Amino acid sequence: MIEVENLSRAYGNATALDGVSFRAEPGEVVGLLGPNGAGKTTTMRILTGFMPPSGGRARVAGHDVVRDSMAARASVGYLPERTPIYPDMTVEGCVTFWAELRGVKRPRDAAREALAAVDLSDRRQSLVRNLSKGMRQRLGLAQALVHNPPVVILDEPTIGIDPAQVIEVRQTVKDLGKGHTVLFSTHILTEAEQVCDRVVILNQGKVAAHGTPEQLRKKLFGGDRLHVQINGIKGDAALKLLREATGVAAAEADGTGFLVRAKPGVDPRTHIAGAVQRAGGLVVEMRPIDLTLEDIFLNLVGADSKGGG
C-alpha cells in the first residue's frame, strides 16, 4: 500500500530525508517515530503529495506520488500536524467540502458517515469554532476518512489534547487499521507500542531502525526503566543494593528516588523488592517510566546520534 524507496528531500543545503525506505501493507498500522526534526513530517508530506521528493520514489496504493500525483492524493486521507479547520463552517459543511474536493459521489452522506465514525454526529450543525480541541481532532480524522481512502496518514494526532481524548484517538487509530493502511507519527514510544503493528524509527533523515514495537524495544533499549523510591536505607547503600540486585543493569540517584535500568528481557521488580526487604528497607514507590525517543537516543544510541538532532 505504501512503498517508499530510497526517498530523500533537501531544503536548500539542509537534508531532511536521506535514503529512507520502508513499506506498509494493507491492514497494517505503521508508526513513524523519531525526535523532532527527524523527517517524520517531511516523509508524510511527500506521501500525501504536498511536496515533491528530491530523490527516490514513493508509491501510495500503487500510484507514484510524483508522476501520478492526483490519483495518489485521491487515495490518501491526511490529518496534518496542525489540525486544519474552517472556524466559520459547520462541522458537516466542512467535512462535506473535503468530500466534494476529493470527488466523493454523495458528499453529504459520506460526511455524515464519517462524522458518525468519529462520534461527532450530534455536533454536525455546530460551528467548528465552537468545538473543543479534542473534537476538532476528531473532525480532522473525519475529513481524512470521508472519502474512504485505502491509506490514512496521521501526523502526531495525539499532540496537545487531554489524556482521556488521547486514549480515544489511539483506539480510533487502532480500529482504523482493520480497514485501512495507516501511517501515523509520534514521538512517544509507548503510544507506538500500543497502536502500531510495526514501527519505523527515523533519526536525522535516516531509518535508524524498524520492526515490531517489541523487537525495537529489545534491540534499541534492552529493558525498562524504573523509578524506585526506598525508605529506611541511606542513599549510597541503597544505590549499591539496587546495582547488585538481579536483573539490574544500572542505577543512579534521581531526585527523591533512584532511576533503575533493567537488563534486556528481565523484569527486575521482584528482585529489587526482595533485596530491599532483606536489607530492612521498604519500597514505597516503584513504577516504570514512559520513554520518549529522545531518551532512547540519549541513553542508548549515544552522543553521536544526538549531535545533529
Place this chain on the structure above:
Amino acid sequence: MRGIGIVFRREMAAYFTSPIAYLIAAAFLLVTALIFNTNLTLSVTQNPVNVAEVPNALAFFMIFFGPVLTMRLLAEEAREGTMELLLTAPVSEWAIVVGKFFGAWAYYSLLLLLTLVYQVILILATSPEVGQAVSAYIGIWLYGGAVLAIGLLFSALTDSQALAAFLSIAVLTLLYLGEAAGQIVANLDLAALIRTLTLPGHYVGSFAVGLVRFEDIVFFSGVIVIMLYGALRALESHRTGGLGFKARGLRSLGGTVTGLAVLIVMVGGVYVASANAAITLDMTESRQYSLSSETVAVLNRVEQANREIRITGFYSAETIGYRQLDDAIARLYEAETDGLITREYHDPTENVTLAEQFNVQIDGELFVSYLDEAGRVDFSTVRRVNAENSQERNLSNAILRLLDINRFQIGFEVGSSNLDPEDTSDRGISGVLNGLEANGITTRAINLNQLGATGLDVPTEVTALVLTEMREPLSDLGLRVFQRYLDRGGRAFILADADFGATPFLSASDPLNNYLWEAFGIRMADAVIIDGLSNAGSELDILSYATSDGSTITDRINNPENMSSQALFRITRAVEINPDPPVQNGMVIATSPQSYGETNFENVAAWANNTTTGARVILIGDSNFITNGLVQNPQGNGILFTDGITWLTGFGESLVFAPQARTTNIPTVFLSTQALDTIALVTVVILPGLVVAFGLGVRWLRFGATTNWQ
C-alpha cells in the same frame, strides 16, 4: 479544473454565512448611497446628473473594499492549516486560485448589482445616459476584478490577513495615485507610461465617459491573469517549505520571475496590438466617440487626395488626461484612413523649439498638417485645431481647411485708392489678410481699372473679390470688368463708406450702384444712419441690432452668450433692399426701430444671391470695421467678415454638423425635496439596514441556535 466550482461555492458560502461580509456589504451600500444622494441633490435643477458618479467613486473606494474582501482568501488557509489539506486534495492549484478569485469577484459583482438601484432611481426620475452607465459599470466591474486579483496575490504571499490587507492597500493606493503621475513626474513619456500602468488610467478616460476600449479590457484581464499567476506560484511555494515571506522556495524564484516576465511581455504585446487596432465601442447616446458621417466624408476626401496628414498634439505631463480624451478621437481618424492620417504628441516644455515652430499658444493644443516627401511636417501647411468643446468637429474642420489650401483665392481691389493690404497699422487690413492666409485662403491684389485698361478680365481662380476703401467710382472699363466677373457667377464683398467727396463710390449717380440695383436688388443709399438705441456711446456708432434670417452669414453674430459678438460700425451708410428683387436677396444687419437717417432706411448690410449664375454679393455701408483697429473690437466685426467670406466662397460649407461636446448634455434632474428625502431614506438607511438585518439574522441562525462556547 473540477475543483474550481467546489472552491468557488465554498467561498460564496463563506461570504453569505459570514456576518462580517454583510457588514462590508452594508458599508459598501452606505458609501455609494451617500455619493449618489450628494450627486443627485447637487444635480437638481443645476447640473446634469452624472450616471458614472457611483462607479467613479468606487474606483477610489475599492482601494479599501477590495483588500477587505480578499485578505482572507489564502492567508486564512495558510494560518488555519487548511492550506496543507487543500494542496493534498486531488485538485490543481489553478483550480484553488481561480475558484477563490471567482468567489470574491462574484461577491463583488453582487454588491455592484445592488448599487444598480441608483440607476433605476435615475431612470425613473430623469432620462440618464444609460449607455454611459452601462459602460461605467462594465468598467468598474473589470477594474474591481483587477483590484481583487491584486488583493488575492497579497493574500497568497503572507499568512497574516492584516499584513495582506495592508500591503494590498499600499499597492492599490500607489496604482491609484499613479493616474495623477502628470502632476508629479515632469517627463511626459514616463508620466504616460505610469498612467498606462495604473488602474484608473484605464477607466477614468474611457469606461467612465461611455467609451469601451478593447485595450482597457485587455489591460484589466491581463492584470487579473498576471496576479493570479503570481498567486499560483506563491501557493506552490508552500510545497517547497516555509510560510510567509521567509525562505520560501528560493530555487523556484527564478522560474517564477521568468514565468511572470513571459506573461507580462505577452499581455503587454496584446495590449499594444489592441491599442493600435483602436477597437472601441461607443456607448454614448450622442455617439461622441464615433466618427460622424460628416467626418467620414471629410476623411474620404483625405483618401482621395492621398497625401499624408499628421495630427500633432502638444501636451505637457499636466494635461496628459486631455491627451487621452483627444487621442480617443484622433486615433479613429488614423484607423479610418488606414494610416494616411498619423498622430504624434510632444511635450511643449521639452520640445520648446518645435512648439515655437507650431506657435503653440496653450497646453493641450492640436495641429494638422501635410507631411513632406521626407515624412516631415510641412510647416507651411500647419492648421491649428480650435480648442472648443468638440474635438471631432474641430479636428475635421482643421483637416478640411488643410484640404482646402489654395482652393480659394480672394482678390482685394486696391486700384481706386491708396489701400495697402500689407499695412499693419490700425488703418490697415493686414489682420484680415493674415486670418485668411492662416485658413489656407490665398489673397491677391486686384486692380479692376488696370485690368480694364489692358483688356483683361478678373483671373478665373479668384473665388471672391473684396472691394474696400473705395474713394471714387470704378472707371468705365473697370466697371465692365467687374460686371463681367459678376455675370459669370463671381462673388463680391462690397464695403462702401459714407463719403462726402465730390464723386463718392456708389453714389446715386455711380453706374455700379444702378447695376447692383438692377441685377441684385440692393444698392447704397445716400444716407448716414443714426441709432438712438443700439449704439456704442455715440448715436453714429451703430451696433448690430437685428441679423439676417435668410442666410448663414450672421449665425454667429449677436450670440446672447457672447456680448462681444455684436458687430460695430462707425458712421454707416444705409443699404437699400428691393422688396421685389430680381434675385434672392435680404438684410444682413439692421438697426433698431429707434434709428433714423436722412432717409428712412434701416439696413446696414444686405446680401443677394443669383442662383442662376451663382453670383453672390454682400453690400455693407462701412469699410472700417475690417481694419486692424476694429476687426477684433468687438469680435463680431471679425466674425461678420469671416462668415461673409465663408458664405461667398462656400468655404467650410461642406462641414456642417451638430456639435458633439466633450461633456454630454444630460438633462438636469427635477425632483421635489420630498422625493429627494424619500430617495435618501431608502438608499442611505433602509437598504444598508436591510443588509445588516440579514447579516444579524444569519448570525442568529448560525451562532444563536447552536452556540456552544467552549
